[in-house]
Amino acid sequence: MRGMSTSTPSTSVGPRWLYLHGFASxxxxxxxxxxxxxxxxxxxxxxxxxxxxxxxEQLRLSAILETVRAAMGGPEERVVLLGSSLGGLxxxxxxxQDARVCALVLLAPAFRVVPQLRRRMGEAAWQHxxxxxxxxxxxFVTKQKVRIHSGFIADAEAVDARTGGWPDxxxxxxxxxxxxxxxxxxxxxxxWAEGKRHVRLVEVADxxxxxxxxxxxxxxTESFLQPWGARGPGAQSPMP
Numbered sequence: 438m439r440g441m442s443t444s445t446p447s448t449s450v451g452p453r454w455l456y457l458h459g460f461a462s463x464x465x466x467x468x469x470x471x472x473x474x475x476x477x478x479x480x481x482x483x484x485x486x487x488x489x490x491x492x493x494e495q496l497r498l499s500a501i502l503e504t505v506r507a508a509m510g511g512p513e514e515r516v517v518l519l520g521s522s523l524g525g526l527x528x529x530x531x532x533x534q535d536a537r538v539c540a541l542v543l544l545a546p547a548f549r550v551v552p553q554l555r556r557r558m559g560e561a562a563w564q565h566x567x568x569x570x571x572x573x574x575x576x577f578v579t580k581q582k583v584r585i586h587s588g589f590i591a592d593a594e595a596v597d598a599r600t601g602g603w604p605d606x607x608x609x610x611x612x613x614x615x616x617x618x619x620x621x622x623x624x625x626x627x628x629w630a631e632g633k634r635h636v637r638l639v640e641v642a643d644x645x646x647x648x649x650x651x652x653x654x655x656x657x658t659e660s661f662l663q664p665w666g667a668r669g670p671g672a673q674s675p676m677p
Contacts, residue, residue, distance in 0.1 A: 451481075451515075451665065451666040452514070452515040452516055452517050452539055452540075452665050452666065453484065453508075453509065453510060453514055453515070453516045453517070454476065454481060454482065454483045454484065454516075454517045454519065454665075454666070455483070455484050455485075455486055455505065455508055455509070455516060455517070455518050455519070456469045456472060456473060456483050456484065456485045456486065456519045456520070456521075456524075457486060457488060457501075457505060457518060457519065457520035457521065457524030457525070457527050457528055458485070458486075458488055458521055458522075458524050459521045459522030459523045459524050459525075459547070460496075460522055460523040460547070461493065461574055461575060461576050461577050461578075461583065461585075462521070462522075462524075462577045462578065463487065463489060463577070463578040464485035464486060464487045464488075465485070465578070466521070466577070467646075467648070468521055468544065468646075468647065468651065468654070469483075469485045469521070470485070471651055471655075472519060472654070472655070472658070473485055475655050476667070479666075479667065479668045481666050481667065483519070484508065486504060486505065486508055487504075488501045488504055488505070488523075488524065488527070489578075490504050493576060493583055493585070494583065494584055494585060494586055495586050495588065496585055496586075496589050497588065497589060497592045497593075498523075498526075498527070498530075498550075498589070498592055498593040498596045498597070499592050499595070499596055501523075501527050502527060502530060502531060502534075502596065505518070505527060505528075505531050506531065506534075506535060509531075509535065509537050509538075510537075512537070514537050515537060515539045515665075516535075516537050516538050516539065517538075517539060517540045517541075517542070517662065517665050517666075518531060518532065518538055518540075518541050518542070519541075519542040519544070519658070520541070520542070520543055520544065520546065521544040521545065521647075522544070522545050522546065522547050522620070522621060522645070523547045523550060525543035525544055525545065525546025525547060525612075526546050526547040526548060526550055526597070526604070528541050528542075528543060528546075529541060529543060529546060529548075529604035529606050529610075530596060530597075530599075530604050532604070532606045532607075532608050532610075533599075533600065533604045533605050533606055538608055539608055539609075539665060540608055540609050540610070540661075540662065540664075540665050541606065541608060541609070541610040541611070542610075542611045542613075542658050542661065542662070543610060543611070543612045543613070543626075544612075544613050544614075544647055544654065545613070545614050545615060545618055545620070545621045545626075545645050545647060546612060546614070546621065546625075546626060547620075547621045548603065548604075548621070548625040548626065548629055549597065549602055549603075549625055550593050550597055551590060551593050551594050551597060553620070553621055553622065553625070554590075556622075557619070557620060558572075566587050566590070567587050567590065569587075570586060570587050571584040571585065571586060571587065572584065572585050572587070573585075603629055604629075606635075606636075607635065608635065609635050609636075609661070610633075610635060610636045610637070611636075611637050611639070611657060611658065611661040611662075612626050612629075612630060612636065612637070612638045612639065613639045613641060613647065613650065613653070613654055613657060614626045614638065614639070614640055614641070615640075615641050615642070615643035615644050615645060615647055615650065616640050616641070616642060616643075617642065617643060617644045618643075618644055618645040619644065619645065620644075620645040621645060623640060626638055637661065639653070639657055641653055
């Protein structure tokens with residue numbers, strides 16, 4: 438179902454932790470599952486949202502934002518958002534819009550998503566997407582090809598044009614980005630983080646998926662998120 442979590446709601450009195458997956462990915466992504474499993478061992482529930490909304494073929498950033506907003510709960514909630522790629526951009530835009538967000542972890546965030554897509558696709562494929570209305574890409578959930586409607590472009594441009602094309606985030610933020618990322622250029626994370634004392638940028642020798650950097654991701658997030666419920670590096674799992 439739309440916006441459905443893969444696991445049960447948290448009963449913790451601390452902030453909600455929500456994990457936001459990337460473009461053409463899903464709530465059972467390798468990073469999302471690994472992060473949720475790791476923090477479950479510390480007694481922290483990480484809710485992995487389904488952001489393939491309203492469907493993957495008709496994907497819209499505005500619909501993704503509304504799905505996250507609905508999952509954040511009531512007006513008194515405090516929320517930690519962990520987002521990968523497009524989920525990272527979503528997390529930053531949500532923090533900009535909603536005071537319930539108290540901290541961000543952004544993994545290879547897709548800042549300036551439309552220009553990055555255009556650069557990666559090349560001009561011929563980009564023009565084909567706009568004129569034909571569809572582009573074929575890999576669905577990382579089904580392991581099959583899927584078509585994405587070009588309405589994603591205008592919708593994402595409208596959302597991402599706010600505040601000069603860069604999210605205006607004022608909450609503590611950790612970014613982990615691979616210097617070999619050929620999907621979301623690390624230079625965008627560098628530019629966004631520059632001069633922001635509340636932002637920590639960690640660059641790793643890895644690509645966009647950050648697969649090899651998962652231990653570093655867990656180490657960095659444990660340290661960074663201690664004020665919001667993480668138990669810190671070297672913490673032992675609770676007794677069964």
